Amino acid sequence: MSILNFKRKKMKKIKNIILLFAIAIGLSSCADNFIETEPTTAVSPEALITDIPSARGAVNGLYDRLQQTYVTGGYNAFLTGLFADELSHVGSFPSLAEFASNDIDLNNIENTRYWTDHFETINAANIIIDKLQEVDIDSEVSAELTAQAKAVRAFMYYRLVKVYGGVPLALTGNLSATDIDKNPLARSSESEVYDQIMQDLSDALADIRPSGSLYFFNENSVRVLKALVEMELEKYPEAEATLAPVIGEYTLANSYADLFGGNANTQEGIFAINFADFDGNSYAFYYLESGGRYEVAPSGDLLAAFEEGDNRTSQIIGEDPQIFKFKDPGSGSDDVYIFRYSHVLLMQAELLARKGDATASDYINMVRNRAGLGDVNLDSSNFIDLIAHERFVEFYGEDTDRLFTLTRLGIADEEISSKDNNTFIPERNNLWPIPQQEIERNSAISIEDQNPGY
Structure with missing residues (x-):
């Protein structure tokens, strides 16, 4: 058992x-x-x-x-x-x-x-x-x-x-x-x-x-998280070694659309959170007009990032663009991915490109080909732009990937400062403020401990 x-x-x-x-x-x-x-x-x-x-x-x-x-x-x-x-x-x-x-x-x-x-x-x-x-x-x-x-x-x-x-x-x-x-x-x-x-x-x-339900951590999902943290710490050889046993253990879903709506896809899913109609999430309710409140929408930058022919746009619908990866605004029963095999492939592509390995292109192109796009040549001179772009259009609306990728790759200032109607203060280093409630209730933290710029 x-x-x-x-x-x-x-x-x-x-x-x-x-x-x-x-x-x-x-x-x-x-x-x-x-x-x-x-x-x-x-x-x-x-x-x-x-x-x-x-x-x-x-x-x-x-x-x-x-x-x-x-x-x-x-x-x-x-x-x-x-x-x-x-x-x-x-x-x-x-x-x-x-x-x-x-x-x-x-x-x-x-x-x-x-x-x-x-x-x-x-x-x-x-x-x-x-x-x-x-x-x-x-x-x-x-x-x-x-x-x-x-x-x-x-x-x-x-x-x-x-x-x-x-x-x-x-x-x-x-x-x-x-x-x-x-x-x-x-x-x-x-x-x-x-x-x-x-x-x-x-x-x-x-x-x-070593294995088991994708709704609990197992060896593979811990390896993905550990490799991602190692990449944050710029420990790239260690990250590659950590990730290596996961390569080839999964395959991409047959189509991008197969990933969304209901239970997580076990072919591609590595770690997901299970929701049900009696215990749901807020994604569809906030993303959709029909049955929801349409509080957040894909940005203009996201819409402009899709190449012609990219079938991942199938998950954006409506005259007023709406993210359609989550289908159930009523009860929020759609599962939520934390890690998919496409995460692993793009991590591997980046790790190989950083050291000039020509096979890096193979991994990013698996993700692109599933999306109906042609091959790109990924190398040490262009991996930051290409990886950031591919992660943007692959994981949009799902979790925290975009912000975390921008800060990890060192391009958050460039992207965030160019947003319309934003208040960009470099001193803040793209961090959020420590909540005032924490400062008031925790005697070991004072206002002097607040993040710069707040």
Whole structure:
């Protein structure tokens, strides 16, 4: 039997930071049977994880937390896409307009919730890691479940460090508001956060299951994340070695359109978040006019980036352009990709081009050919422009890829400063402000710790 029980039931998403451990306590005797829990301010630690079923259930609940609106439920894409040149704000929410204009107020609710949702998930992972060190269960099971929690924690810290720079580095769980108040954490440096991400991913890779459901981390998806972080750190030979075992393990979907609408495509999907009609995301509702509110739209830069004959434009519809990758505005049941095999192919293409390997073109052209486009010659002189362009038109509207690619490749200033009606302040280094709420509630952070330019 697989170490993780993959028959999962959704939990209620609890937004209060005090309750971010609740996913680990609403458990029955079966790993996949959750009960709804009412908000509470303190929990006896021994009630969290006591045996293998409750440990598995806690990890299942941790993955349910990844569905939060600001983690993978839509706002992750809206905020980063608006801040970059990927999306335009066509709706009425002033908090989103601030991201589109690159001038985020310190009290912006979307920014605060992005911060909070990610740290809630980190704390839930920390509680699981802590408790698995204390309980007496099978060592192999404990190691695998700890690996899952560390992979999730690394993923969350990667998403935070990319938009805030250094952040508080919480590595133990808080079980109550009192714990949070008693253990304030100062901002760690960006390098310290990346060191912890790499440590968590290395630990996870040692014990994670080699294969299994694409809705949980496995060896391949941890490798993709680790290689991406290594590329952020300019450790290109290490990234190539990390990614190598994933090459050839998947294939591209037969057509681009096959990827979208309902469940994730298992042919191409490497890691995805599972949504359902009773526990959905916000993508289609915010992208579409029919059945939705049409709050965000593809930017003019995105529309202009498509070459003639690119069949990926099939996922943009309407006289008023709308992203149509997510089809269900009513309940938000479309799955969300974090990594697809096209990510791997474009990462490999970039890594080979950086060192002048002529086979780099083969990998980018697999992605282009599926889109109905001809070959390009990728080399060390043009890979930044070609990779940035190909990732733009391949992953638009799906997650955080555009902003993260621009900053990683060092071209964010150029692209963001040219946006219409934006406030570009170089001093900000394309980072978001630390939420004012965090500065006020965390005694280890002061206004002097705010990111420059805010």
